[in-house]
Amino acid sequence: MLRRVKAGRPRRAAAAVGALVLVGLLPAPPAVAGPSVPSDDVRGAQRWVLDALNAEQAWQVTRGAGVTVAVIDSAVDPKVPELAGKVTVGPDLRSDAYDGVVPPAGVHGTAMASLxxxxxxxxxxxxxxxxxxxxxxxVLTDEPEYRLIEPDDGLGAPVETPISRAMRYATDNGARVISMSLGEYVPQRADRQAVAYALERGVVLVAAVGNDGDSVAARRYGTSFWSFPAGFAGVIGVAAVDRLGRHAAFSSDNLSVLVGAPGVAVPAVKAGGGYVLMEGSSVSTALVAGVAALIKAKYPQLGPELVSRALATTTRGVPAGRYDDKIGFGVVDAAAALRKAGDLTGYRAAVPVQSGLHFGKGATSPPPVRPGPDPVRLWVFGAGVLLGLAGFGAGVVVLTRRSERR
Known part of the structure; x- marks a missing residue:
């Protein structure tokens, strides 16, 4: 999710539609309206972001070749120089009526893809x-648009959503990482099943936790509303931090947060070219999806649960108590996560148990006896069959004699 940014204090996004979202509305993320970055200064402007994530050290190991990252968002502009020759645009999945028309390139999707x-x-x-x-x-456009998704009553087949369609399409079309800088307040059954579908096939899912940290409700209750799909088990929920690695006040805080990443004044590419400063957990999500792509490029067989572990156990700026609901386990360190991922390639889910070991000091119980035929039951069964046959035969004889007499 992205926040509108202006020079000075950022504006809060989509605060007025919360009640509608609760009944299953899927809003587009707020449009980007931030200060532009001169082209000759973009490398300097993004230096702090790359340093915060320890990116250049990670690039000595891999730069992500061979991995496709699905960006579920507004359409990406494939013509900007930074993305030329790198983008495949899938079908418009905002509805299930596939007309083959690709929507115009979006500012938000293009920016996320560039990150x-x-x-x-x-x-x-x-x-x-x-x-x-x-x-x-x-699945979105840059202009706010609100499409009512019929609430899922839990009966029958789940009600399909744009997000569920997109996750399945990405999984079936070669994506190894899915980046979702979006969310809704209601957990849809179809989305949950699509998450399971992707995870089962080894796809890493990364999603924004939302930008409700400074909302009235968050201040009143001391926690933010959950956003989905970030709130689903197995999805890497990402929060935003500032230049000092501190939790950004707008970033949602709840137990869906796994890690943090830069999300304040981060340069990104605009659709059509040029650069703009961006703010929000959307930005942080795209950056962490890039780190996940580095891991999958180097260790393609590493499962999504181990990619999550590599990210969460190698962070910088670890909060007191090792975890909090603002930045999770800390700020992602790409190089350290890659090293940890290498260690985890030897991980085995089950530890072999030595034969002969058991609890306690006494002798082990005898092995179970293989079940076999029970003689008594066989005799009873056989006798019953014989009696039944004898009775049947006697009945036939009696009926035959009666018919002959008549």
């Missing part, structure tokens, strides 16, 4: 996985 896989061509912006590919799956 994931910007090539840095000709001195331009560099994403966290600069050699990765992008699969753009449009």
């Amino acid at each position: 994931v896989a910007g090539s840095g061509r000709d001195g331009g912006l560099t994403g966290l996985a600069p050699d990765a590919k992008i699969l753009s799956i449009p």
Whole structure:
């Protein structure tokens, strides 16, 4: 999720539609309206972001080649220099009426894709996985649009949603990482099943936790409303931090947060070209998706649960108590996460148990006796069959004699 940014204090986004979202509305993220960044200064402007994530050290190991990251968002502009030759645009999945028309390139989707896989061509912006590919799956537009999704009553087949369609499409079309800088307040059954579908096939899911940290409700209750799909088990929920690694006040705080990443004044590419400063947990999500792409490029067989572990156990700025609901386990460190992922490749889910070991000091119980035929039951069964046959035969004889007499 993204917040509108102006020079000075950022504006809060979509605060007035919360009640509608609660009945299943899928809003587009707020449009980007931030200060532009001069083209000759974009590398300097993004330096702090790359340093915060320890990206350049990670690039000595891999730059993400061979991995496709699905960006479920507004449509990505494939013509901007940083993304030229790297983008495949999928079908418009905002509805189930596939008309083959690709929606116009979106500011939000293009920006997120650049943060994931910007090539840095000709001195331009560099994403966290600069050699990765992008699969753009449009489910939103930049203009606020509100489409009522029929609430799922839990009976019969789940009600399909744009997000569930997009996750399945991405999984079936080669994505190894799915970046979702969006969310809704209601957990849809179809979305939950699509999450399970992707995880079962080894796809890493990364999603924004939302931008409700400074909302009236969050201040009143001391926690933010959950956003989905970030709130589903197995999805890496990402919160935003500032230049000092502190929790950004607008970023949602709840137990869906796994890790944090830069999300304040982060340069990104605009649709049509040029650069803009962006703010929100959307930005943080795209950056972490790029780090996940680095891990999958180096260790393609590593499961999503171990990618999550690599990210969460190697963080910087670890909060007191090792975890809090503002930045999770801390700010992602790409290089350290790659090293940890290498260690986890030898992980085995089950530990073999030595034969002969048992609890207590006494002798082990005898092995169970293989079940076999019970003689008594066989005799009873046989006798019953014989008696039944004898009775049947006697009945036939009696009926035959009666018929002959008549």
